[in-house]
Amino acid sequence: MLKAIFDNAIDGIITINDRGTIESINPAAAKMFGYSNEDVAGKNVNVLMPEPYHSNHDGYMKRYAETGEKRIIGSGREVLGKRKDNSTFPFFLSISEVHVDNRKIFAGIIHDITELKKAEENIREYASKLEHSNAELQNFAYVSSHDLQEPLRKIQAFGDRLLLKELENLSPDGQDYLHRILKAASRMQQLINDLLKLSRVASQEAPLVHVSLNEILTDVKEDLDVQIEKTNAKIVSSELPVILADPTQMRQLFQNLIGNSLKFSKDGITPEIKILCDIFETENEKYIRLIFTDNGIGFEEKFAEKIFTVFQRLNGQKYDGSGIGLAICKKIVSQLNGNIEAKSELDKGAQFIITIPYNYIQSNKIT
Numbered sequence: 001m002l003k004a005i006f007d008n009a010i011d012g013i014i015t016i017n018d019r020g021t022i023e024s025i026n027p028a029a030a031k032m033f034g035y036s037n038e039d040v041a042g043k044n045v046n047v048l049m050p051e052p053y054h055s056n057h058d059g060y061m062k063r064y065a066e067t068g069e070k071r072i073i074g075s076g077r078e079v080l081g082k083r084k085d086n087s088t089f090p091f092f093l094s095i096s097e098v099h100v101d102n103r104k105i106f107a108g109i110i111h112d113i114t115e116l117k118k119a120e121e122n123i124r125e126y127a128s129k130l131e132h133s134n135a136e137l138q139n140f141a142y143v144s145s146h147d148l149q150e151p152l153r154k155i156q157a158f159g160d161r162l163l164l165k166e167l168e169n170l171s172p173d174g175q176d177y178l179h180r181i182l183k184a185a186s187r188m189q190q191l192i193n194d195l196l197k198l199s200r201v202a203s204q205e206a207p208l209v210h211v212s213l214n215e216i217l218t219d220v221k222e223d224l225d226v227q228i229e230k231t232n233a234k235i236v237s238s239e240l241p242v243i244l245a246d247p248t249q250m251r252q253l254f255q256n257l258i259g260n261s262l263k264f265s266k267d268g269i270t271p272e273i274k275i276l277c278d279i280f281e282t283e284n285e286k287y288i289r290l291i292f293t294d295n296g297i298g299f300e301e302k303f304a305e306k307i308f309t310v311f312q313r314l315n316g317q318k319y320d321g322s323g324i325g326l327a328i329c330k331k332i333v334s335q336l337n338g339n340i341e342a343k344s345e346l347d348k349g350a351q352f353i354i355t356i357p358y359n360y361i362q363s364n365k366i367t
Contacts, residue, residue: 012091012110016045017103020061029110032091034084050082073097073106078113089114148192156185195324211247213240213254213290217275220254227262233271240277241288243356249332256325257352261294264350271296279358286358293351298344307342 006013012029016022022040030036033048040047046057063069076094083089092111097104159182167175217237221228228235235258243250258273265271276291299307308330326342329352333340338356 012108012112014045014048014108014110016106016108018061018065018106020044020046020058022047023105032083032089032110032112033081039084048081050080050088053079054082081110090117146196148188152185152188152192156182156189159185191324208244208246210242211245211250212242213250213277216240216247216250216254220251220258223255224259224262227259231262231265231271233262233265233273235273235275237275238277240275240290243288243336245336246332249335253329253332253354256329257292260325261292261296261350264294264296264298266295266297266347269295287355288358290354290356291351292354293349295349298346298348298350299342300346301344304342304344308340 006024006026009026009028012032013024013026014022014029015024022043022045025033025035025037025040027037030040033040044058046054049057064073072093073095074097076092078090079093080088081091090113092113094109096107096109098107099105159178162170162178163182167178170178214237217235217240221235227233261273262271272295274291274293276293278289278291280287280289308326330340333354333356336356338354340352340354342350342352344350
């Protein structure tokens with residue numbers, strides 16, 4: 001049975017004596033190195049090693065015999081092997097010491113990691129290209145948005161002059177066209193501003209500080225007081241913790257989510273927004289969970305992922321906005337190693353659930 005296991009093992013197995021002489025090599029190991037059992041049996045195991053391992057191996061064996069100091073025995077590490085054709089390949093080597101009939105035998109288990117190393121290199125190359133691409137994209141968004149500002153300002157400035165000084169000289173159609181131009185320019189300005197916000201979230205890595213989410217909520221409600229008063233909106237919240245975060249980004253997060261709920265409220269229905277916070281655990285980690293719930297128009301569940309994509313607008317031109325707000329929210333949460341998801345039914349409100357690792361919490365009053 002042991003011979004069958006030895007001969008059919010997927011990983012290589014080599015045994016050597018205390019002088020470093022190969023006593024046996026299984027078919028898997030022989031194939032890895034391009035030898036047969038007969039080719040290497042009785043030879044020093046360093047024949048399978050490239051430099052500097054080849055020259056240093058006997059010194060390792062001698063030092064172990066004299067001092068008993070174990071460096072790799074009983075553990076494992078990545079090393080290079082040398083094939084019969086002198087090419088090399090990486091493998092993970094684990095060595096155990098066995099005593100048989102008063103003799104000391106060392107058994108090495110060899111796991112070829114050539115494909116793993118290739119995959120790791122491909123991932124590194126892909127990650128490098130992706131990082132470079134993302135940097136270029138962020139730079140493009142930032143520079144383009146800035147470059148668009150100047151001609152847009154001129155359009156708005158001359159449009160405003162026409163509106164103030166020449167409106168009465170325009171025909172009804174001309175007045176209509178002017179109002180459309182100014183409205184389109186206003187939408188363009190909002191789009192540029194939102195693109196700049198997104199690029200800043202993606203590119204700036206501000207140091208994390210202690211941020212009171214209760215204070216953030218108070219500030220955001222003050223910023224949105226006109227909309228809140230106009231709609232008689234009710235915003236209630238449970239006790240929120242202090243977390244490690246970028247205060248500007250957390251303000252953006254709360255403002256976008258609450259602003260969305262106010263924007264997509266039902267006609268004739270008082271908007272109600274609830275913000276709840278709790279803590280939950282999985283098998284491996286503890287999380288804080290923030291839940292934003294409203295009673296607005298909602299959306300179909302099939303769009304739950306789509307709404308976090310840049311420029312996605314489920315209601316066309318019916319509501320103002322660029323379709324970037326929720327993409328910004330997703331980016332902000334991801335920078336805290338967290339996750340944001342949406343749940344909704346059409347005409348039954350929406351719920352946004354944010355989970356952040358517990359280690360970002362600095363003060364906890366909600367357990």
